[in-house]
Amino acid sequence: MRYAVSSALLCALLAGCGYTTESTLPTKYQTVFVSTFKDMSPQYDLQAPLTNALVRKFITDGRLQVAKRDDADLVLEGAILDYRMKGLTFDQADDVTQFVVVVAAAARLTDAESGEVLWEDPLMAGETTYYTRAAGQSSDRLRGNAEVFLPTVRSFSTEEENRAAAEALEQLASDIFYRTVEPW
Numbered sequence: 001m002r003y004a005v006s007s008a009l010l011c012a013l014l015a016g017c018g019y020t021t022e023s024t025l026p027t028k029y030q031t032v033f034v035s036t037f038k039d040m041s042p043q044y045d046l047q048a049p050l051t052n053a054l055v056r057k058f059i060t061d062g063r064l065q066v067a068k069r070d071d072a073d074l075v076l077e078g079a080i081l082d083y084r085m086k087g088l089t090f091d092q093a094d095d096v097t098q099f100v101v102v103v104a105a106a107a108r109l110t111d112a113e114s115g116e117v118l119w120e121d122p123l124m125a126g127e128t129t130y131y132t133r134a135a136g137q138s139s140d141r142l143r144g145n146a147e148v149f150l151p152t153v154r155s156f157s158t159e160e161e162n163r164a165a166a167e168a169l170e171q172l173a174s175d176i177f178y179r180t181v182e183p184w
Helices: 002-015 047-061 159-181
Strands: 031-034 074-090 096-111 117-131
Touching: 031 047, 047 074, 047 159, 074 117, 074 159, 096 159, 117 159
Parallel strands: 031 074
Antiparallel strands: 074 096, 096 117
């Protein structure tokens, strides 16, 4: 019995887990053009933070170089479709104490030479939650690195909502980025 278990463990170790540091992109794709996302939502000031977050992700990752449209192998484009905020938790007076923010978008990746659509998603979303701030209190509830890399959106009435919108856009950018660099 011990021999069987030891043999199985040894085989599993020798086989490895399949992890590789090599790119999963086809080698013919070296560059990407990130088009400014159209903003079809009822809010303004969302397209620049989303587009900038996407460009930053490609530059940081390095598998695809960001290029001008005429020099790119791939074209990434899309539209911000909606921005929603709704109450998530309420206090005893039925006032909202926590909101959920969702930014919805459509995105498409196209081979620049052939025009072939490599992937397209008509509905992707980034979301986050935030707590309302009681008078005189500050909120440091933002998770992740959105505050470090992504300037907060400035179109909302409270700093908490501005930060939450920035975080939702950061999450959306990550989803679009990973969809692009992972195998189709």
